[in-house]
Amino acid sequence: MAQQERAREKAFRAAPNLNKSPLHGLWALTNRDLIKWYKNPIQLIISLVQPIVWLGLFGKAFNIAALFTSQPGVTQAEIAAVDLGTFGTTSYFSYLAAGMLAFIILFTAAFAGMSVVWDRRFGFMNKAMSTPVGRGAIVTGKVLQSVVRSLIQAAIVLAIAVALGMDTANFSVFAIAGTFVMLFLMTFGLSSLFVMLALRSSDWQTQMAIINLLNLPLLFTSNAMLPVKIMPAWLQTVVRFNPVSYAVDGVRQMLLGSGSAAAAAAGYSVLAPLWVDFAVLAAFAAVLSVLGIILSWRLLSK
DSSP: HHHHOOOOOOOHSSSSOOOTTTTTHEEEEEEEEHHHHTTHHHHHHHHHHHHHHHHIIIHHHHHHHHHHTTTTTOOOOHHHHHHHHHSSSSSSHHHHHHHHHHHHHHHHHHHHHHHHHHHTTTTTHHHHHHOOOOOOHHHHHHHHHHHHHHHHHHHHHHHHHHHTTTTOOOOOOOHHHHHHHHHHHHHHHHHHHHHHHHOOOOOHHHHHHHHHHHHHHHHHTTTSSSGGGGHHHHHHHHHHHHHHHHHHHHHHHHHHHTTTTTHHHHTTTSSSSSHHHHHHHHHHHHHHHOOOOOOOOHHHOO
């Protein structure tokens, strides 16, 4: 009897201690999805086609300067003043390019939830939930892989925009770093939202319907393509409740100097001061990520 007790005690001491950290397994889950992404370059190329088409075709075709120069007596200085007062920059292409950074973030984040759906359909979710990995880590891993993908794609779109003629006069290390901090907050919040909506879904058609329902309204009720001041009054109110608008506004202030005294003197008004843009996006990311983790504790079950 004593020997059996000693044997059990020895076995208990030899058993490995389980890692109960809430971050346990987070990197493994995040890296798993990233490996599937970067080993499939076609997926990256396809995701970049749409913003490049918008930049290369619509951005270049919508030539405000050509529209005004067709009118007799209009000088280049007057055209630049009109552009500065309307778009906060002397180039609509640059104005649109900043909006396209939010565009690629929005559409990449929307598909973060699809990974949850496929993991449920193919049984990986049940396997993950049978391990010591926390439910919150499963959700956060999905969000982080979406964040990494979004920021890489946004960097590529920005490089393409610069190559096509985006104004770089206000570019600096601080401006670019601040831009990507803002994009990080935006994609973290949006990815958390779409993952949260997919927690109990195993039907990819339902998830696609949700993506289509939310993506275009979020894009077109923002200032990504057109200034707020030329929109109807009711739409201007909606724009101010859209977190995408604050990300775009902050990016334009940092990269294009649209919050400068010259832009203000010409009649262009920013959506909010830069610190407000950061505060709104930080609150958006924090609230959505906390909600996602709380719901994962309740909704993720076998």
